[in-house]
Amino acid sequence: MTTxxxxxxxxxxxxxxxxxxxxxxxHWWEELPxxxxxxxxxxxSPFDLKPFLPLITMVxxxxxxxxxxxxxxxxxxVEHRGRDVTKLTVHDNFHGDxxxxxxxxxxxxxxxxxxxxxxxxxxxxxxxxxxDETLFLPFxxxxxxxxxxxxxxxx
Numbered sequence: 001m002t003t004x005x006x007x008x009x010x011x012x013x014x015x016x017x018x019x020x021x022x023x024x025x026x027h028w029w030e031e032l033p034x035x036x037x038x039x040x041x042x043x044x045s046p047f048d049l050k051p052f053l054p055l056i057t058m059v060x061x062x063x064x065x066x067x068x069x070x071x072x073x074x075x076x077x078v079e080h081r082g083r084d085v086t087k088l089t090v091h092d093n094f095h096g097d098x099x100x101x102x103x104x105x106x107x108x109x110x111x112x113x114x115x116x117x118x119x120x121x122x123x124x125x126x127x128x129x130x131x132d133e134t135l136f137l138p139f140x141x142x143x144x145x146x147x148x149x150x151x152x153x154x155x
Contacts, residue, residue, distance in 0.1 A: 004108045005101070007119065014117035014135075019154045022135045025052055026115070029137045029150075038113050041139040041148040057151040059090055061110060066091070068106060077153060080130070096120065109138050110146045130155040 004010065015023055028048060032039035049056060054076035060069045068090040077095075078084045085093040094102040109116055116136045134153040141147035 004104060004116070008105065008108075009117040010108075010112070010114050018117060018119075018135070019133050021052060021055060021154055022117070022133060022152055025049070025056075025150075025152045026135060026137070029115070036113075036140055036144050038138050038140055038146070041141060044139060044148065044150065052152055055152050055154060057153070059106070059149045059151065061106070061145075061147050061149060066103070066107075071148070080153075080155060105136065106149065109136055109149055113138055113140070113146060 015026065029039065032043045034040065034043075044058075046053065052074075054074040056072065056074045057070060057077050058072040060071045062068065070085045070088055070090065070093065073081075073084055073086045081095055090102065090106070091099065096102050105116055105118060108114075115138065118134045118136065120132050120134065121130070132153055132155045134151055137150045137152075138146045139148040139150065
């Protein structure tokens with residue numbers, strides 16, 4: 001079983017201090033109909049998420065291969081990164097300092113089928129660093145495996 005760094009939060013305690021946009025998206029996710037512990041990927045509706053789309057990234061998870069791809073990258077994320085990584089691999093295009101930290105986060109979500117709140121200090125497009133809050137929300141496929149992870153990030 002994958003472990004997680006101590007600054008990442010896997011319960012609801014982050015709701016008392018996170019950005020209001022993350023709270024809103026978390027409540028949307030939490031209220032979605034579900035047949036398992038997390039909602040099905042067919043429950044993702046761009047209409048429901050319209051005000052948050054610039055902040056959203058969606059990652060397609062392909063089994064145990066760790067060949068994860070960015071399916072959608074919002075305009076705010078593209079601006080912050082300095083480029084659009086849609087359709088590219090997470091491994092080669094992750095936003096952070098260390099691959100092992102990114103791997104830990106995604107693998108924990110997949111193994112435990114749970115959300116993660118990650119307050120971080122990340123590189124930005126302007127050559128500096130930015131305080132960042134990211135909420136990772138998993139969705140399952142028809143086999144009840146995590147197949148999509150929706151991220152919302154604010155800086």
